Amino acid sequence: MKIDNIDLTNFRNYKRTNLKLYPSKNIIIGNNGTGKTNILESIYLVANTRSFRANDDSEMILKGEESSRVIINTEGHDYKVIITKNGKNLFIDNTNIKKASDFIGHINAVLFKPDDLELFSHGPRYRRKTIDLELSKISKEYLNAILTYNKLIKDKNALLKENVIDDIYLNTLEDRMIKPISVIIKERELLIDHLDHNIKEYYAKLSGHHEDIKIEYKKCSEADYDSIKKMINDNHRRDLFYHYAVTGPHKDDYIFYFNGSEVINYASQGQKRLLMLSFKLSIVDYIIKRTDERPILLLDDILSELDIDNKRRLLSILPNNIQTIITATDIKDIDLKEDHRLFKLERRRNENGQ
Ligand SMILES: Nc1ncnc2c1ncn2[C@@H]1O[C@H](COP(=O)(O)OP(=O)(O)OP(=O)(O)O)[C@@H](O)[C@H]1O
Ligand SMILES: [Mg+2]
The missing domain is CATH 3.40.50.300 (P-loop containing nucleotide triphosphate hydrolases)
Structure with a gap:
C-alpha cells in the first residue's frame, strides 16, 4: 500500500x-x-x-x-x-x-506518537486497548471475538449485580464465552510471540546495543476449551462475591522487560522511545506476515x-x-x-x- x-x-x-x-x-x-x-x-x-x-x-x-x-x-x-x-x-x-x-x-497505517510511551507507564487497560486495536486490524476473527466477548462480559457483569442470580442464564453466558476467549488468547499469543522475537533485533539495529528485551503475555488461561472452562469455574465464587467477572481476557496484561527489569522502572526516555519504535516496526512486520499488505x-x-x-x-x-x-x-x-x-x-x- x-x-x-x-x-x-x-x-x-x-x-x-x-x-x-x-x-x-x-x-x-x-x-x-x-x-x-x-x-x-x-x-x-x-x-x-x-x-x-x-x-x-x-x-x-x-x-x-x-x-x-x-x-x-x-x-x-x-x-x-x-x-x-x-x-x-x-x-x-x-x-x-x-x-x-x-x-x-x-x-x-501504523502510527508512532510521542504519548505512545504511556504504554509502559499506564495501566493494563491501555495496553490491552493498544494490542486489541492492532489485532482487530489484522484479524477480522479477532475483532468479532472481542466484540462478542465484550458483549457477553457486559451481560455477565450486569447479571452478577442482580439480587437473585439466574444460574442457568449465567452458565449459558459463560459457555458462550469459551469460543471467543479461545480466539482472543490464541491471537494475542501469536502476536506477543512474534514481538518477543523481533523487538530486540530492531532495538539493537536502532540503538547499536544488544539489550535483553522481553514481552510477557499475562493471560488468564491457556487457549484450549478445558483450561478456559476450568478458569471460569475456578473463579465462579469470586465472581459472585465481588459482583463482577474477576478474571478473563478483559483483565489480561502485557509486561515489557528491559534487561530483566520492567521498562517503566528501568529504561531511560530515549531507550523507551527506541523500544516503542522497535515495537511499531515489529507490528509492521507482523501485519505484512498476516495480511500480505x-x-x-x-x-x-x-x-x-x-x-x-x-x-x-x-x-x-x-x-x-x-x-x-x-x-x-x-x-x-x-x-x-x-x-x-x-x-x-x-x-x-x-x-x-x-
Ligand atoms: N480546527 C482547527 N482550525 C484551525 N486551526 C487549527 C485547528 N485545529 C488545530 N489547529 C491549528 O493547528 C496547529 C497545530 O498543528 P499540529 O499539531 O499539526 O502542529 P505541529 O506542526 O505538529 O506542531 P508541534 O511541532 O508542536 O508538534 C495549531 O497552530 C493549531 O492552532
Ligand atoms: Mg506535532
Whole structure:
C-alpha cells in the first residue's frame, strides 16, 4: 500500500493543501504549530475513520468553516472522508460507504506518537486497548471475538449485580464465552510471540546495543476449551462475591522487560522511545506476515529525545519498501543521504493576519 497524494480542504489549519508523497521516506519539517501532526492525523483518519487525538470529529474542521474534506489517492483508488458538524461521510472511488467497518482497513497505517510511551507507564487497560486495536486490524476473527466477548462480559457483569442470580442464564453466558476467549488468547499469543522475537533485533539495529528485551503475555488461561472452562469455574465464587467477572481476557496484561527489569522502572526516555519504535516496526512486520499488505508508517516527532547517533541511524534502519512519513522540527541531525522527499511547512497567517 502506497499513498500517492493527500488532498486537504478545511482540515485543521489547512484551507487547501495537496501533498504528493514519495513511495518510501517522506520527511515533514516545520516549527511547532505549523501543522505537521495534522497531516498524519488526516491519514490516520482515512485509515481508521477517526482521529487519534480529537474527542469530537468536528474539531478537525478548520475554524469558521462548515465541513472538512480529506482525499487520499493510492495506486488505483480514492478514499474520501467528509466531516460536517452533523457527522461524517465515507467514500471509496466516489461510492458512499455506509458502514465504517467496510471502510477501515483499506489503508492500513501504523502510527508512532510521542504519548505512545504511556504504554509502559499506564495501566493494563491501555495496553490491552493498544494490542486489541492492532489485532482487530489484522484479524477480522479477532475483532468479532472481542466484540462478542465484550458483549457477553457486559451481560455477565450486569447479571452478577442482580439480587437473585439466574444460574442457568449465567452458565449459558459463560459457555458462550469459551469460543471467543479461545480466539482472543490464541491471537494475542501469536502476536506477543512474534514481538518477543523481533523487538530486540530492531532495538539493537536502532540503538547499536544488544539489550535483553522481553514481552510477557499475562493471560488468564491457556487457549484450549478445558483450561478456559476450568478458569471460569475456578473463579465462579469470586465472581459472585465481588459482583463482577474477576478474571478473563478483559483483565489480561502485557509486561515489557528491559534487561530483566520492567521498562517503566528501568529504561531511560530515549531507550523507551527506541523500544516503542522497535515495537511499531515489529507490528509492521507482523501485519505484512498476516495480511500480505505493507502498512504505511507514520512517525510523529520521533527524533526528539534521541541523541545524534540514534537520530542518524534511524533513517537508514527504516525499511525502504515501507512508505514512511516522519515529522520533525528540524533536519540538522538527520542523515539525508537516504532516498527521501522533504516537505517544509511554514507558519501561515490566518485571514486576520495573526
Ligand atoms: N480546527 C482547527 N482550525 C484551525 N486551526 C487549527 C485547528 N485545529 C488545530 N489547529 C491549528 O493547528 C496547529 C497545530 O498543528 P499540529 O499539531 O499539526 O502542529 P505541529 O506542526 O505538529 O506542531 P508541534 O511541532 O508542536 O508538534 C495549531 O497552530 C493549531 O492552532
Ligand atoms: Mg506535532
